[in-house]
Amino acid sequence: MCELMGMNASVPTDICFSLTGLLRRGGHTGPHKDGWGIAFYEGRACRTFHDPAPSAHSPIAEFVRSYPIKSRIILSHIRRANRGRVSLENTHPFTRELWGRAWTFAHNGQLRRAKKLPLSSARPIGTTDSEHAFCWLLGRLHQTFGDKAPSDEKLQAMLAGLVEEIAHYGVFNILMSDGRTLFAFRSTNLVWLTRRDPFRPATLVDTDLTVDFARHAAPSDIVTIIATRPLTRNEEWQSVPKSALIAFRDGEMILPRSAKRAIKAVPLPGAVPCP
Amino acid sequence: MCELMGMNASVPTDICFSLTGLLRRGGHTGPHKDGWGIAFYEGRACRTFHDPAPSAHSPIAEFVRSYPIKSRIILSHIRRANRGRVSLENTHPFTRELWGRAWTFAHNGQLRRAKKLPLSSARPIGTTDSEHAFCWLLGRLHQTFGDKAPSDEKLQAMLAGLVEEIAHYGVFNILMSDGRTLFAFRSTNLVWLTRRDPFRPATLVDTDLTVDFARHAAPSDIVTIIATRPLTRNEEWQSVPKSALIAFRDGEMILPRSAKRAIKAVPLPGAVPCP
Numbered sequence: 001m002c003e004l005m006g007m008n009a010s011v012p013t014d015i016c017f018s019l020t021g022l023l024r025r026g027g028h029t030g031p032h033k034d035g036w037g038i039a040f041y042e043g044r045a046c047r048t049f050h051d052p053a054p055s056a057h058s059p060i061a062e063f064v065r066s067y068p069i070k071s072r073i074i075l076s077h078i079r080r081a082n083r084g085r086v087s088l089e090n091t092h093p094f095t096r097e098l099w100g101r102a103w104t105f106a107h108n109g110q111l112r113r114a115k116k117l118p119l120s121s122a123r124p125i126g127t128t129d130s131e132h133a134f135c136w137l138l139g140r141l142h143q144t145f146g147d148k149a150p151s152d153e154k155l156q157a158m159l160a161g162l163v164e165e166i167a168h169y170g171v172f173n174i175l176m177s178d179g180r181t182l183f184a185f186r187s188t189n190l191v192w193l194t195r196r197d198p199f200r201p202a203t204l205v206d207t208d209l210t211v212d213f214a215r216h217a218a219p220s221d222i223v224t225i226i227a228t229r230p231l232t233r234n235e236e237w238q239s240v241p242k243s244a245l246i247a248f249r250d251g252e253m254i255l256p257r258s259a260k261r262a263i264k265a266v267p268l269p270g271a272v273p274c275p
Numbered sequence: 276m277c278e279l280m281g282m283n284a285s286v287p288t289d290i291c292f293s294l295t296g297l298l299r300r301g302g303h304t305g306p307h308k309d310g311w312g313i314a315f316y317e318g319r320a321c322r323t324f325h326d327p328a329p330s331a332h333s334p335i336a337e338f339v340r341s342y343p344i345k346s347r348i349i350l351s352h353i354r355r356a357n358r359g360r361v362s363l364e365n366t367h368p369f370t371r372e373l374w375g376r377a378w379t380f381a382h383n384g385q386l387r388r389a390k391k392l393p394l395s396s397a398r399p400i401g402t403t404d405s406e407h408a409f410c411w412l413l414g415r416l417h418q419t420f421g422d423k424a425p426s427d428e429k430l431q432a433m434l435a436g437l438v439e440e441i442a443h444y445g446v447f448n449i450l451m452s453d454g455r456t457l458f459a460f461r462s463t464n465l466v467w468l469t470r471r472d473p474f475r476p477a478t479l480v481d482t483d484l485t486v487d488f489a490r491h492a493a494p495s496d497i498v499t500i501i502a503t504r505p506l507t508r509n510e511e512w513q514s515v516p517k518s519a520l521i522a523f524r525d526g527e528m529i530l531p532r533s534a535k536r537a538i539k540a541v542p543l544p545g546a547v548p549c550p
Contacts, residue, residue, distance in 0.1 A: 042327075042363040043364050044400045045401065047323075047324075047325055049324075050322055051322075059342055060338075060342070063335075063338045063342075067334055067335070067338075087318060087320075088317040088318065089319050097371060097400055098398075099398065100399060122372060123372060123375040123422075125319045125320050125372055125376060126319070126320065147398075
């Protein structure tokens with residue numbers, strides 16, 4: 001299994017603190033030694049860093065961890081290979097262009113027979129079931145909506161149906177983004193928290209590092225972090241609602257009307273309607 | 276105008292030496308201060324590093340220049356913007372997947388009205404004419420050959436026709452790769468050299484750094500470097516033949532039969548037939 005981490009914020013924010021915890025799980029405090037990757041969005045494009053080496057000992061990881069690249073949407077993944085050899089082409093997050101935007105995708109879990117899902121426009125470069133599922137998702141979006149991006153509401157509704165369909169093939173915890181919205185879906189493990197005023201100190205689970213966000217953040221900043229397991233020991237992480245696609249923008253959860261009805265039994269503080 | 280640099284080698288090779296010269300042109304010894312990018316292939320995938328900041332002062336550039344990432348195909352570009360604002364999405368090289376391979380593309384020159392070229396599968400993320408041309412090229416390849424990659428010979432012949440077509444729109448010096456072959460096309464400025472046994476010392480044009488390749492390379496290594504302008508002052512760089520698509524694999528120029536006939540008047544040492 002692998003570990004995921006995503007961030008969505010109201011202003012460009014760096015992820016150095018959370019990344020310090022996550023990357024230690026890649027061969028140090030965790031067994032995820034088969035590579036790691038990260039995508040930082042800037043507008044419609046993103047920068048990605050990938051390394052098939054364990055993140056705890058990767059010079060690229062050390063550089064990314066210590067160099068504060070600011071972004072409003074960040075996706076990261078550390079890998080423990082189950083299917084697909086350890087190689088650059090099998091290292092998440094995967095990226096493809098659709099509707100003139102870079103889409104990125106990272107997956108935790110294992111899918112059975114998902115490679116039978118028929119592909120159209122996007123094709124896998126590597127051999128993981130994860131990348132195959134991503135290509136299928138984008139192909140279905142393209143087949144459904146053609147060459148122009150649909151409204152946010154239609155996109156999220158369609159995507160919700162598609163991820164639910166794939167989730168039948170096995171464990172499907174994912175983070176996905178088009179640079180505007182950060183989408184998350186949980187089969188088994190995915191937790192989140194939103195940091196906002198009043199900010200407090202937070203201490204990592206994986207090492208004794210503490211940051212007092214009150215000293216670094218402006219009162220109007222809103223930052224949501226999503227991860228496979230809590231990254232800090234003194235903050236309240238909550239589970240992502242199971243089997244429902246959730247979406248974040250500007251640091252806040254956004255929900256289309258239909259999804260809101262579907263998961264209304266689950267407490268979701270801070271949820272605001274999809275614009 | 277921008278500057279291009281590409282490398283193709285018989286064995287995974289780092290590009291630290293050449294990159295030291297090139298990146299100084301990004302705001303130090305040259306005016307190309309509007310970003311830079313580099314792609315390192317590993318198999319069918321590639322790692323890319325992009326920065327819209329001047330390469331001479333970019334921490335990412337400093338990291339990439341000093342960290343020896345070995346690859347058989349590398350493409351790099353430093354930008355002086357003419358069309359398209361300075362931003363990550365307008366920073367070359369551009370990447371798209373086609374036939375399950377990562378294709379990368381970097382362009383030096385300016386095209387007029389090239390944005391009228393009709394697009395199909397691939398769409399630009401940024402606003403440069405370069406990325407538009409790249410998307411058009413890939414779309415035409417996909418339309419022509421469908422979902423399966425053609426033979427090397429057919430691919431190179433088709434690509435040769437397409438780049439010749441775009442070259443009518445202005446200045447079109449490019450480097451392009453699918454991870455197997457490094458393609459190059461020159462309208463105005465593009466030079467190349469091949470280093471092979473016996474290796475000799477080389478000194479950069481942009482700074483006084485000298486490397487004696489005899490101390491670093493094995494006798495069987497073959498390394499070709501392509502650049503907008505010579506990077507070293509004591510090696511014999513030769514012009515890429517004008518208006519003919521050339522291709523390199525395993526450090527050697529490869530030519531399909533038809534292209535060989537077309538450019539037979541131009542001396543091309545080291546050329547071997549396309550396998």
